[in-house]
Amino acid sequence: MIARLLLGLAAAALVPAIFALLPLLHLAPNRLVTGTPISAGEVLGPWFWPVEGLSALGITLLAACRGRVGSAVAAGACAAAVTLLLIGLGSGADTALAGQPPASRARLAAGAWIGLILLSAALPPAARRAGLPGGGLVAGAGLGALLTILFASGSLDGLSLAREVRSRRDVLGRAILDHLTLTLGALLLALLVTVLLGLWRRGRGAIDLGVSGVQVVPAIALFGGLVAAGSAVLNALPALRGYGLSALGTGPALVGIAAYLLLPLWRGLEAALRAPDAESLDAARALGLSPRQILTDLRLPLGAAILVGGLRVASVQALGLATLGALVGAGGLGTLVFDGMAQFAPDLILLGALPMIALSLAAETGLRAVEAAARRRWPR
Amino acid sequence: MSRFAPALGPLLLGIVLGLGSHPALASLVGGAAHRPLTPGRLTELALNHLALAGGGLALVAGIGGGLGLIATRARFAAWRGSIDTLAALAQAVPPVVVVALALPVLGFGGPPTLLALAAYGIMPALRGTVAALESVPPEAREAARAIGLTPGQVLRQVELPLAAQGLVETLRTAFVLSVAVTAVGALAGAATLGTPIVAGLQNQNFVAMLQGALASAAMAFLGDALLLAAGGLLRRE
Numbered sequence: 001m002i003a004r005l006l007l008g009l010a011a012a013a014l015v016p017a018i019f020a021l022l023p024l025l026h027l028a029p030n031r032l033v034t035g036t037p038i039s040a041g042e043v044l045g046p047w048f049w050p051v052e053g054l055s056a057l058g059i060t061l062l063a064a065c066r067g068r069v070g071s072a073v074a075a076g077a078c079a080a081a082v083t084l085l086l087i088g089l090g091s092g093a094d095t096a097l098a099g100q101p102p103a104s105r106a107r108l109a110a111g112a113w114i115g116l117i118l119l120s121a122a123l124p125p126a127a128r129r130a131g132l133p134g135g136g137l138v139a140g141a142g143l144g145a146l147l148t149i150l151f152a153s154g155s156l157d158g159l160s161l162a163r164e165v166r167s168r169r170d171v172l173g174r175a176i177l178d179h180l181t182l183t184l185g186a187l188l189l190a191l192l193v194t195v196l197l198g199l200w201r202r203g204r205g206a207i208d209l210g211v212s213g214v215q216v217v218p219a220i221a222l223f224g225g226l227v228a229a230g231s232a233v234l235n236a237l238p239a240l241r242g243y244g245l246s247a248l249g250t251g252p253a254l255v256g257i258a259a260y261l262l263l264p265l266w267r268g269l270e271a272a273l274r275a276p277d278a279e280s281l282d283a284a285r286a287l288g289l290s291p292r293q294i295l296t297d298l299r300l301p302l303g304a305a306i307l308v309g310g311l312r313v314a315s316v317q318a319l320g321l322a323t324l325g326a327l328v329g330a331g332g333l334g335t336l337v338f339d340g341m342a343q344f345a346p347d348l349i350l351l352g353a354l355p356m357i358a359l360s361l362a363a364e365t366g367l368r369a370v371e372a373a374a375r376r377r378w379p380r
Numbered sequence: 381m382s383r384f385a386p387a388l389g390p391l392l393l394g395i396v397l398g399l400g401s402h403p404a405l406a407s408l409v410g411g412a413a414h415r416p417l418t419p420g421r422l423t424e425l426a427l428n429h430l431a432l433a434g435g436g437l438a439l440v441a442g443i444g445g446g447l448g449l450i451a452t453r454a455r456f457a458a459w460r461g462s463i464d465t466l467a468a469l470a471q472a473v474p475p476v477v478v479v480a481l482a483l484p485v486l487g488f489g490g491p492p493t494l495l496a497l498a499a500y501g502i503m504p505a506l507r508g509t510v511a512a513l514e515s516v517p518p519e520a521r522e523a524a525r526a527i528g529l530t531p532g533q534v535l536r537q538v539e540l541p542l543a544a545q546g547l548v549e550t551l552r553t554a555f556v557l558s559v560a561v562t563a564v565g566a567l568a569g570a571a572t573l574g575t576p577i578v579a580g581l582q583n584q585n586f587v588a589m590l591q592g593a594l595a596s597a598a599m600a601f602l603g604d605a606l607l608l609a610a611g612g613l614l615r616r617e
Contacts, residue, residue, distance in 0.1 A: 221596040225593035337480045341480050357477065
């Protein structure tokens with residue numbers, strides 16, 4: 001009881017402490033320098049006390065309370081705190097920028113990031129504990145909708161990240177599309193190879209050695225090696241260039257990403273095929289089921305959850321590796337990240353990184369839900 | 381000898397890849413038009429790479445292993461379920477992105493690389509440590525307690541020796557991860573074996589690129605072989 005009380009008190013002090021210690025915004029004369037810090041009281045103005053109170057309430061309830069009602073109140077308080085914090089940051093940025101030259105920027109500082117991450121991380125567990133079906137997914141979708149509405153209404157426009165989004169809308173959309181294409185392409189390629197490898201039952205030992213060996217090679221080395229090898233082949237056989245083949249671009253990126261996805265997919269397939277126990281298999285054979293029927297009626301349904309688990313790990317890996325694909329000229333969100341690194345422009349790096357992280361988290365939680373559904377549908 | 385059999389493949393592969401990164405051999409594949417890195421420069425980069433990866437490995441193994449030890453003590457049993465979820469969520473931010481995000485804060489060079497290593501490596505190390513310690517049969521722990529060993533003695537004399545193989549396996553994963561993230565650190569200006577790859581992609585020097593790629597892969601395989609051999613030594617026959 002006392003431990004829980006102490007935990008609750010510590011949680012209540014968390015957000016106020018962060019706001020007291022760290023600035024919420026940096027006001028900079030242009031998009032490349034850090035600028036001067038602005039504290040929470042100054043940025044949030046009238047929103048300061050509501051945000052502090054709501055976040056303290058939400059996080060304390062989440063830490064100290066296990067019941068459904070308490071958790072629902074916690075979720076509501078955290079959601080309200082995030083909303084008010086975002087609105088406050090937007091209007092605070094507008095105030096700070098008033099009367100400044102047009103090149104000046106109001107950039108989110110450490111306090112704002114930590115506060116936003118804490119409050120949004122508190123939402124999914126609170127929603128789940130409150131008994132909301134698919135709590136994590138609903139909370140994530142709600143946050144996305146909130147950001148979209150606030151962004152479209154223009155109340156975030158003072159923030160430098162929102163400006164960067166507005167000025168590069170087309171590039172960003174294109175990059176997200178390329179990123180998804182690259183990810184899905186690599187996943188499909190790896191799935192195809194995995195199924196083909198799965199058919200070769202006698203080479204299982206060699207395949208296992210091969211797919212785990214690939215994991216040892218650093219990703220950047222594999223990409224570099226593929227490009228170097230590709231250019232050597234093209235130099236030896238220049239005629240191949242006529243078919244549109246090139247040492248740089250989507251080709252090596254697809255092959256490189258897919259190579260790393262083989263391990264989770266292969267392990268998933270192997271474990272899924274072994275999912276039914278020996279007695280079930282014997283019973284199925286005794287009933288006169290053909291090997292094909294055993295595969296479709298027994299092995300695949302029982303192994304479905306494991307298969308989806310492999311797919312989940314592979315998808316998150318593919319989304320991350322696709323970022324590195326920009327290095328070999330395959331496009332995607334990595335382009336924005338690397339441009340931002342070259343220009344030393346933090347907002348541009350974030351513009352590439354945030355959608356990438358959001359996509360990974362969406363893939364992780366989405367496929368985790370599918371995995372759980374498959375486990376419920378076909379219990380072992 | 382059979383203890384070391386699993387290490388032989390990676391060892392041979394590492395030696396072959398390492399030899400392949402020699403300028404004379406890499407030029408055969410990459411074409412003579414480009415200027416290869418001298419063996420001296422390659423060694424310098426490799427040593428730097430090894431130092432940075434080793435530092436990161438120490439950081440990851442220390443923090444991840446320590447947290448894993450704490451998480452497996454009886455009074456923290458309630459936290460174990462969230463470790464897997466947290467570990468999975470931490471993988472959503474790939475090392476490239478951590479390096480990129482750390483760049484404006486920490487500047488060029490080693491620090492962003494080390495931060496990326498910590499951010500990306502600690503959760504897998506923690507999960508591996510927990511899995512290794514949980515593989516210790518509960519009867520062994522009970523028996524040790526029954527003959528009057530203190531919790532510290534149970535840990536040192538029963539749990540750690542029984543979990544040793546799993547712990548070395550965790551270290552192996554962490555090492556491979558460290559070498560890979562350190563290579564990515566070249567993007568933030570750290571002088572590692574990733575540097576010739578990144579530079580080679582920019583100025584189309586495919587020989588230097590091939591050398592960097594082969595050498596960093598060789599380092600990963602050699603370290604892998606070393607830790608596989610260590611795991612073999614610890615195995616109980």
